[in-house]
């Protein structure tokens with residue numbers, strides 16, 4: 001078991017709901033935002049490495065990614081900066097497969113390890129195509145977090161979970177990242193289906209848009225990943241706004 | 257000359273959708289079941305004589321197939337070769353795109369889908385998709401980059417007249433690649449009732465294979481027509497390559513024979529020429545990208561070829577040396593576009609003018625040969641842009657009255 005999974009299991013088994021904010025790497029102020037989120041009670045942070053063609057992302061994260069790319073963000077530069085974060089909670093990167101493919105599986109996994117990154121999420125690398133990357137990641141000690149989708153038939157979920165390390169990322173709705181006015185019914189439905197078949201922590205991400213929705217998702221799930229709602233605050237209010245928001249969500253899922 | 261192969265190069269891709277090391281299914285987990293369902297439905301339909309009969313009928317009675325073969329006696333004489341055009345420009349809606357779209361729309365109906373989404377570059381695929389949706393009573397939404405909306409305004413209005421919604425895409429390079437991203441995002445959210453009607457031999461498995469199958473008709477017809485006219489196969493088969501669907505269509509008739517296969521890429525969108533293997537839009541193929549793997553923007557006078565990737569089967573044919581993919585510059589394309597109009601009375605689209613531009617450039621080395629060119633679309637959509645680029649005086653008169 002890797003350090004990310006160990007940390008999350010221990011927290012979950014201790015009765016804590018897990019909160020993982022997403023921050024777009026390379027966006028101005030992103031490191032301060034990561035620190036603010038950690039200080040406000042995040043259990044782990046997902047760092048986005050921007051890609052030119054982010055098919056799983058809606059307008060907010062697309063915009064932040066584009067702004068980061070325009071500001072000159074590159075994968076090595078973001079990972080170098082991540083190595084200096086030292087926030088005391090596990091970090092994972094979220095990026096698209098071409099950046100990994102282009103660098104080479106072993107090389108990219110090695111870069112993550114040297115940057116102190118525990119986990120990796122590749123939303124356009126489904127189970128059937130994931131073998132070569134997962135082998136390299138396992139070998140280097142990077143935990144690959146697989147996505148499970150509401151469209152998966154029952155026979156598919158156990159195979160996804162089997163390949164999964166760290167935690168299971170339950171895609172909350174049919175759609176891409178972005179804020180919605182209410183939590184989709186698919187979020188808790190899928191979390192329930194996953195909880196029934198795995199001991200891994202199950203976190204709902206995509207479309208968990210505010211503190212109340214996070215609280216609702218955590219009735220079934222072990223925690224939430226929040227992306228667009230965090231990034232929007234980073235873009236409009238800077239790192240402090242991220243810290244305030246994470247504290248608010250923390251309080252909601254702690255039942256305070 | 258190539259020997260006869262024991263295995264057809266037109267075989268199905270592998271069970272993981274690979275042509276050699278290219279292809280695959282790199283999509284978000286949400287779409288995996290949809291791609292599997294589509295593959296199963298296509299396999300069943302393609303093997304079903306009733307479906308094939310329906311498709312043949314609509315291609316004949318609606319799209320106007322077979323398309324004719326035209327010999328260019330004037331231009332051929334000028335170039336010192338025998339030039340034959342496969343006239344996909346004469347299909348209903350003015351390009352080869354209708355072959356694929358009618359196939360996919362029939363399939364989508366058979367699968368119980370009520371809505372089509374499509375991406376478009378030049379607008380020809382969007383127009384074809386809107387047309388098929390109108391014919392079959394389906395809802396249709398077309399994603400088009402803002403840059404293309406501007407340079408292909410006529411096709412935007414055409415799609416709207418046909419009842420489709422056109423969504424202008426403002427992200428990234430605001431061209432075809434970004435329209436594909438946006439169409440995929442739509443599909444991720446609407447997969448239950450929506451079919452993604454992809455417009456070329458690209459994307460996740462089964463699209464590259466399925467779209468090629470729907471375009472086999474181009475190559476099959478052309479092979480018979482060339483044979484009837486010349487008594488044998490052509491020496492060279494030429495097509496333009498964006499994603500590569502018209503090229504795969506016409507190549508399919510000749511790939512197992514001796515003909516040289518040439519796919520002309522725009523020099524600003526030369527995925528085979530300038531790309532390295534990469535993964536985007538659901539497939540592993542040659543892709544123009546920077547040192548970190550960010551996808552580069554293509555730049556071409558032709559909206560339909562303004563794409564940094566290429567269909568995986570072309571990547572495969574290039575990798576084994578069976579087809580070649582020379583780049584062609586915008587200026588050569590504009591010359592070829594005017595040359596065909598003046599010598600043969602045919603206004604072609606900018607896209608197939610790439611193929612012709614290669615023939616013109618290479619003509620000294622093709623003396624006496626029979627060259628088959630896929631004339632993938634007609635030029636109406638490009639006339640306004642041509643006027644901007646060439647000037648309203650146009651063609652020869654540009655030399656002035658005394659010239």
Ligand SMILES: Cc1ncc(COP(=O)(O)O)c(C=O)c1O
Nearest residue numbers: 380498499500501502560607633
């Ligand atoms: C007339 C015409 N030819 C060719 C293309 C390029 O597509 P493909 O390479 O798939 O044939 C287009 C695309 O819009 C087109 O409109």
